[in-house]
Structure formats: C-alpha cells, structure tokens
Amino acid sequence: xxxxxxxxxxxxxxxxxxxxxxxxxxxxxxxxxxxxxxxxxxxxxxxxxxxxxxxxxxxxxxxxxxxxxxxxxxxxxxxxxxxxxxxxxxxxxxxxxxxxxxxxxxxxxxxxxxxxxxxxxxxxxxxxxxxxxxxxxxxxxxxxxxxxxxxxxxxxxxxxxxxxxxxxxxxxxxxxxxxxxxxxxxxxxxxxxxxxxxxxxxxxxxxxxxxxxxxxxxxxxxxxxxxxxxxxxxxxxxxxxxxxxxxxxxxxxxxxxxx
Ligand SMILES: [Zn+2]
Numbered sequence: 001x002x003x004x005x006x007x008x009x010x011x012x013x014x015x016x017x018x019x020x021x022x023x024x025x026x027x028x029x030x031x032x033x034x035x036x037x038x039x040x041x042x043x044x045x046x047x048x049x050x051x052x053x054x055x056x057x058x059x060x061x062x063x064x065x066x067x068x069x070x071x072x073x074x075x076x077x078x079x080x081x082x083x084x085x086x087x088x089x090x091x092x093x094x095x096x097x098x099x100x101x102x103x104x105x106x107x108x109x110x111x112x113x114x115x116x117x118x119x120x121x122x123x124x125x126x127x128x129x130x131x132x133x134x135x136x137x138x139x140x141x142x143x144x145x146x147x148x149x150x151x152x153x154x155x156x157x158x159x160x161x162x163x164x165x166x167x168x169x170x171x172x173x174x175x176x177x178x179x180x181x182x183x184x185x186x187x188x189x190x191x192x193x194x195x196x197x198x199x200x201x202x203x204x205x206x207x208x209x210x211x212x213x214x215x216x217x218x219x220x221x222x223x224x225x226x227x228x229x230x231x232x233x234x235x236x237x238x239x240x241x242x243x244x245x246x247x248x249x250x251x252x253x254x255x256x257x258x259x
Contacts, residue, residue, distance in 0.1 A: 051122060051128070051161035051162050051163035051165070052122070054166055054255050055255065055259050056259070057166075057190075057191075057255070057258055057259060058258065058259060061191060061258065062191070063181055063185075063190075063191060063192060064175055064176060064181060064191065064192040064193075064194050065191050065192070065193055065194060065223070065254075065258070066175075066194045066195060066196045066223060067195075067196040067221045067222055067223050068221040068222075068223065068254075068257035068258050069220070069221050069257075069258075070219070070220050070221040071220065071221075072220060072221065073220055073247075073248045073249050073250060074220065074221070074249065074250050074251075074252045074256070074257050075218055075219075075220070075221070075222045075223070075224060075244065075249050075250070075251055075252070075257070076103055076222070076223045076224065076251070076252060076253065076254040076256075076257040077095070077100065077102050077103070077224050077226055077240075077251045078102070078103040078104075078105060078169070078193065078195060078223055078224060078225060078226065078254065079091070079102055079103065079104045079105065079226050079227060079228050080105055080107070080131055080169075080202075080225070080226070080227045080228065080229070081104040081105055081106035081107055081110055081111075081117075081121075081128075081131055081228055082106075082107045082109075082110045082131075082135065082227075082228060082229050083110070083227070083228045083229020083230070084228075084229060085114045085117055087228055087229060087230070087231060087233070087234060088104075088114075088117055088120075088228040088229075089117075089120065090234045091228060091233060091234055091237055092120065092121065092124050092126065094234065094237050094238060094241070095124070095126070095237065095241070095251070096124050096125070098238070098241040098245070098251075099250075100241055100244075100250075100251035101124075101125050101126050101127070101251060101252050101253045101256070102121075102124075102126045102127070102251070102253070103126065103127040103128075103129065103167065103193075103253055103254040104121050104126055104127070104128050104129070104228070105129045105130065105131035105167060105168075105169040105193065106118070106121075106128060106129070106130070106131055106153070106156075106157070107131050107132060107133070107134070107135045107153065107171070108130075108132065108133035108134070108152045108153035108155075108156045108157075109133060109134055109135070111153070111156045111157070111160060112156065115156075115160055118157070118160040118161050119160070119161070122161060125253075126253065127165070127166070127167070127253040127254055127255055128157065128161065128165050129157075129165040129166060129167030129168060129169065129193065129254075130150065130153045130154055130157060130164060130165055130167065130168045130169070130189065131153065131168075131169050131171060132149040132150065132152075132153055132170070132171040133148065133149045133150075133152030133153045133156075134149060134152075134171075135171040135172070136149065136171060136172070137171070137172045137173075138150075138170050138171050138172065138173065138176075138180055139170060139172070139173045139176065139177045139180055143179060143183060146179065146180055146183050147183050147186075147187070149171070150168060150180075150183055150184055150187045150189070151187050154187055154188065154189075164187075164188055164189075166189070166190075166191075166254075166255060167189065167191065167192075167193040167254060168184040168187070168189035168191075168192055168193065169192065169193045169194070170184075170192065174194050174195060174198075174225075175192070175194050176192045176194075180192075193223070193254060194223070195223040195224060195225040196217075196222055196223055197214060197217040197218050197222045197223065197224040197225065198213075198217075198224075198225045199213055199214050199224060199225060199226045199227075199233075199236075199240075200213055201226055201227050201230055201232060201233045201236065202227045202229075202230060204230060204232050206232065207232055207235040207236045207239070210232060210233065210236035210240075211236050211239040211240055211243065214236075214240050214243070215240075215243045218243075218244070218249070219249075220249065221257070223254065223257070
C-alpha cells in the first residue's frame with residue numbers, strides 16, 4: 001500500500017470516526033454572561049507576554065504526530081476547542097484540580113466569540129493551538145480555501161496571545177492530506193498534531209463509555225482526542241484522570257510529552 005493510499009484510507013476513516021465537525025455548534029446560542037457584564041479590571045497585558053516561550057522539539061519527529069514516546073509515563077489530552085464557554089471552563093478547572101495540563105486546539109470562530117478563553121487556557125498552564133478558522137472539511141478544500149482556514153485561526157491566536165501556537169490539527173480529519181500538511185508547514189506549523197486515542201466523546205455515548213474507551217486504548221505516549229462543547233465530557237473527565245493516575249500516567253501538554 002502506498003503512502004498516499006494509507007493517508008487516503010486514514011482520512012476516510014477519520015471522517016467516520018473523527019470529531020463532530022458537521023454538527024451544529026451550540027457555541028453561538030448564548031453569549032458569555034461574564035464577558036458581557038463584567039468589564040475587565042485591568043487592561044489586557046501585552047500579547048507578546050501571553051504565550052510562554054516553548055522549548056525546542058527534538059529532531060526527527062514525524063510531520064504528523066500521532067503519539068509521543070512510549071517509554072515515559074505521560075499522555076497528552078487534546079481538546080477540540082469550540083462550544084459553550086462554561087463547558088470549556090469546567091473542563092479546564094477540573095484538569096487543574098487534578099494537576100493535569102491539556103492541549104486545546106481552538107477554532108478561530110470560537111476565539112472570535114470568546115476571546116477571553118485564549119488567556120484562560122494559557123493562564124492554566126495549558127497549551128493552545130490551531131484547529132482551523134471555521135472547522136470545515138479542510139482536507140476536501142482547495143489550496144486557497146485551506147490556507148485561509150489555517151492562517152485565519154493563526155492570525156486570531158497571534159493577536160490574542162502573541163503566538164500562532166505550535167500545533168495545527170485539521171478539522172474533520174484525524175490526519176492531514178499531503179496538501180494540508182504542506183500548507184500548515186507554510187503557515188509556520190512544523191507538525192500536524194493527530195492522535196492515537198479517540199475518546200468518541202462527541203458521539204455522546206454516556207459518561208461510562210467515554211471513560212472506558214479511553215481506559216482501553218490509552219498508554220504511555222498516547223495523544224487522546226477529546227472535545228470541549230459536550231457536557232458529557234465534563235462528567236467523564238474526573239474518571240479519566242483517576243484512571244490515568246492509578247496507572248501512573250501524567251497528563252501533560254503536547255510539548256511536554258514530546259520534549
Ligand atoms: Zn474538531
């Protein structure tokens with residue numbers, strides 16, 4: 001099987017099993033009351049200070065990263081960043097309570113709606129990356145449209161945090177096509193962040209099923225796909241974190257997983 005065929009098969013599978021991209025988002029339904037009612041007490045800090053400097057990655061990492069080293073007791077919990085801000089905040093807070101750090105791949109439109117969440121994510125010690133501007137089927141787009149998806153989100157991240165972030169994850173696909181991989185690199189993303197464990201939380205199978213799916217598939221080095229935007233994920237996260245702890249696995253940022 002050629003590499004191209006592998007990618008096509010993987011991409012086709014991802015359309016069936018990837019995140020819930022085609023579903024209508026509840027994000028726009030209600031404005032964030034905290035954002036609309038409470039004026040900021042302090043002027044925002046200079047964006048250049050918002051995003052912490054990242055350590056260099058080791059050489060030899062693949063262009064598309066599906067997992068980290070298998071010989072260290074660490075995993076990365078990576079979240080598609082979209083949906084109700086209250087759900088996002090609850091998940092971040094629960095992770096912090098357990099000493100876990102997350103990686104959030106944010107949708108640019110979501111950052112337009114809730115720009116305060118970029119700072120909230122970084123302030124919690126989590127990592128922030130790019131999950132396209134509108135979360136369309138990027139692997140089916142032509143070069144110009146796909147570039148606009150990548151750079152649109154990168155521009156939001158840069159404006160809000162001073163950095164476009166280190167990671168790009170394609171929307172509606174686990175892996176990028178060769179074209180999207182190349183366009184992401186041109187936009188400054190050296191690596192596409194895929195994953196090797198799909199929690200399937202977006203299918204809303206129930207708290208126990210999400211927890212069990214992660215417990216079954218996770219191991220040292222895993223990159224786990226999860227979603228903001230589903231209340232069931234809030235209910236599942238404490239159990240997932242307990243399971244990881246019992247197995248001696250730490251939830252760290254993707255950069256920490258790989259460096
Ligand atoms: Zn997504």
